[in-house]
Amino acid sequence: MSEMRRLGASGLEVSALGVGAWAWGDKMFWQYGTTHGREDVQAAYCASLDAGINFYDTAEIYGYGESERLLGDLSRESGRSVVIASKFAPLPYRLSAQALRPTLETTLARLKVKQLDLYQIHWPYTLIQVEDLMDALAEVVKAGLVRSVGVSNYNADEMKRAYKRLNRYGIPLASNQVQYSLLKRGPEANGVLKACQQLDVALIAYMPLEQGFLTGKYTRALPPGPRRFSPLFWRSRQARYKPLLDTIHCIAQGRGKTASQVVLNWLMCRDEHIIPIPGAKNGHQARENAGALGWSLSEEEFRRLDKASRRWLY
Ligand SMILES: NC(=O)c1ccc[n+]([C@@H]2O[C@H](COP(=O)([O-])OP(=O)(O)OC[C@H]3O[C@@H](n4cnc5c(N)ncnc54)[C@H](OP(=O)(O)O)[C@@H]3O)[C@@H](O)[C@H]2O)c1
Numbered sequence: 001m002s003e004m005r006r007l008g009a010s011g012l013e014v015s016a017l018g019v020g021a022w023a024w025g026d027k028m029f030w031q032y033g034t035t036h037g038r039e040d041v042q043a044a045y046c047a048s049l050d051a052g053i054n055f056y057d058t059a060e061i062y063g064y065g066e067s068e069r070l071l072g073d074l075s076r077e078s079g080r081s082v083v084i085a086s087k088f089a090p091l092p093y094r095l096s097a098q099a100l101r102p103t104l105e106t107t108l109a110r111l112k113v114k115q116l117d118l119y120q121i122h123w124p125y126t127l128i129q130v131e132d133l134m135d136a137l138a139e140v141v142k143a144g145l146v147r148s149v150g151v152s153n154y155n156a157d158e159m160k161r162a163y164k165r166l167n168r169y170g171i172p173l174a175s176n177q178v179q180y181s182l183l184k185r186g187p188e189a190n191g192v193l194k195a196c197q198q199l200d201v202a203l204i205a206y207m208p209l210e211q212g213f214l215t216g217k218y219t220r221a222l223p224p225g226p227r228r229f230s231p232l233f234w235r236s237r238q239a240r241y242k243p244l245l246d247t248i249h250c251i252a253q254g255r256g257k258t259a260s261q262v263v264l265n266w267l268m269c270r271d272e273h274i275i276p277i278p279g280a281k282n283g284h285q286a287r288e289n290a291g292a293l294g295w296s297l298s299e300e301e302f303r304r305l306d307k308a309s310r311r312w313l314y
Contacts, residue, residue, distance in 0.1 A: 003052065003293055005275050007083070008201045010148035010174035012117060014083050016268050017293055018055030018277040019048045019286065020206060025066025029226065032063060036281040038070070043283030045074040049082070051290030057177070057204065057277045059087035059122060060103060065110050072111035084111065085118035085175075085204075087152060090125035090133070097128050100136040104145055120150040120177055124158050134165035141171055150175035150204070156191035163199050173201050180205035180274070182214060182244060182263055182309040188270075189314050196273045205267050208276040209289075215259045216245050240311065247308040251301050257291065264292035266305050 005016045023030035024041045045056075056075070058067045068086060075082050086107050088100050108116060119140065121133050137149040151162050154176050163173040176196060180187045180203065187193040187203060196203040209215060211224070213232050218224050223233045231237060252262045260278070267276045280286035297305070 005202065005272060007118065007148060008174040009172035012083060012148055012174070014055035014275060015053045016275060017053055017264060017290065018057055018275055019044070019053055020277040020279040021056055021058040021067045021071050022062045023279050023281050024070045025063030027063065031226070040282040041070055042074060044280040044286035046078065047283040047286040048280070048290055049078060049080055051287065052293065053290055054082045055275065056082055057085045059089065060107050061089045068107055068110040072113065076112065083117045085120060086116055087120040087122040089122045090128060095127060097132040097136040100133065101140055104140055108145065115144060116146050118148050118150055118174060119146045120152045120175065123153040130158055130161045131165045134162050138166060138169040138171055148174040150177065152177035156195040159192065159195050159201065163201070173199065175202040175204050177204035177206055179207050180267065181208045181210050182266060182305060183210050183312050185309060185313040193271060197271065201273065203274045205274055205276040208264055208267055208278050209260055214248065214263045216249055244308045247304055251304065258288055260289055261292040262297070264289060265295070265297050266302060268292065269297050269302055
């Protein structure tokens with residue numbers, strides 16, 4: 001398994017595993033400042049860099065801009081070159097694609113950079129046509145503000161429309177960022193992975209650890225505080241998750257790896273277009289996740305995981 005991946009046909013190369021920075025600065029969902037603070041985030045960033053990870057994903061809405069600010073500071077302080085991805089949120093009050101350029105300029109100011117490596121549309125928005133958003137992305141590429149462009153949460157048809165429109169400008173669609181894990185295998189069933197393969201678009205897999213659940217550390221008896229009411233912890237559902245969690249655990253033990261490393265490795269082994277971006281709140285988690293690089297599941301192990309998670313293939 002290659003340790004580097006192409007960001008579609010954009011010409012950019014990133015580590016096969018990235019890091020998601022949603023929890024960095026986010027007080028609403030992640031209790032930033034209580035469960036983890038700046039020092040933890042810095043440790044996560046440095047541990048990832050030291051492990052060869054050069055790809056970091058943020059968004060204007062993460063921590064109301066705080067995640068972008070932190071990531072910008074950390075990358076400048078480290079003095080090492082990384083690939084930073086951020087996202088434009090098509091919020092309901094942004095009624096036209098003209099909002100994109102000033103929003104990007106604010107993102108660049110928070111990151112304190114002149115050019116962003118990857119700018120993604122965070123989710124599709126019915127009030128603004130896909131084509132209009134792609135025109136706006138093409139404009140910021142031409143202006144030199146962005147090196148490559150992508151989308152997020154787009155279905156296969158929306159992706160193809162985005163690809164086609166960008167093609168008019170000779171700009172490749174670099175990526176589609178969607179939820180993808182052993183418990184959310186939609187991209188394999190709904191055509192998104194196939195479209196990524198056909199169009200040579202990277203599939204950036206978000207929530208690859210199901211927010212910690214796939215590591216086995218959260219259970220019905222020990223749920224994560226803020227998400228204890230999630231269906232993942234319903235009594236009626238426990239029997240259906242057990243075979244998958246047992247398989248992950250058994251393979252991890254046999255290989256001397258951790259559950260998170262097995263789960264992330266499965267995604268990377270699945271297809272060379274896939275780049276998982278697990279979140280990490282501290283140095284320990286970041287180091288552990290980075291240990292998903294440098295080895296590969298055997299075909300037999302891959303198949304066992306595939307089989308144990310087959311019911312989530314929809
Ligand atoms: N485009 C979109 O719409 C969208 C949506 C969601 C996320 N994303 C992106 O995807 C990234 C990843 O998603 P995510 O952070 O929500 O979920 P995730 O990667 O599945 O899970 C991350 C969480 O799992 C726990 N964790 C991480 N490493 C661990 C380890 N080695 N052992 C045990 N627990 C570990 C941590 O939470 P605890 O310490 O609290 O357990 C961490 O915050 C985000 O940061 C963001 O960049 C994008």
